[in-house]
Amino acid sequence: SFFSLRVTRVGAVLRKLSLDELPQILNILQGDMSLVGPRPVVRDELEIYGSAAVYYLKSRPGLTGLWQVSGRNDVSYDTRVAFDRHYVENWSLFEDIRIIFKTVPAVWMSRGSY
Numbered sequence: 001s002f003f004s005l006r007v008t009r010v011g012a013v014l015r016k017l018s019l020d021e022l023p024q025i026l027n028i029l030q031g032d033m034s035l036v037g038p039r040p041v042v043r044d045e046l047e048i049y050g051s052a053a054v055y056y057l058k059s060r061p062g063l064t065g066l067w068q069v070s071g072r073n074d075v076s077y078d079t080r081v082a083f084d085r086h087y088v089e090n091w092s093l094f095e096d097i098r099i100i101f102k103t104v105p106a107v108w109m110s111r112g113s114y
Contacts, residue, residue: 033061033063034061034063036100038087039068039080039084041061066099070083
């Protein structure tokens with residue numbers, strides 16, 4: 001796409017390894033984000049999510065989540081929303097720990113990362 005052409009080689013490596021997400025750690029430390037949760041959604045985009053928007057408002061956005069460890073960009077938008085909805089409806093500490101442990105190999109192997 002047009003925007004992909006503007007990414008530098010260093011930027012492409014940072015994106016591929018998900019290192020471009022590291023500044024969000026500051027948001028976690030400030031309490032604006034959680035380590036695990038649905039991906040952040042810009043408020044202006046919430047209407048696109050329709051009835052699923054409520055799930056993005058019920059919990060803090062996360063640095064990693066069920067979508068990230070289940071295929072990321074290799075799954076459809078509807079599947080991403082379903083993963084986020086499932087996460088919010090079925091939250092548990094055990095599930096958060098499981099997602100954190102699954103995040104490491106997902107990032108290391110760059111699964112679904114573009």
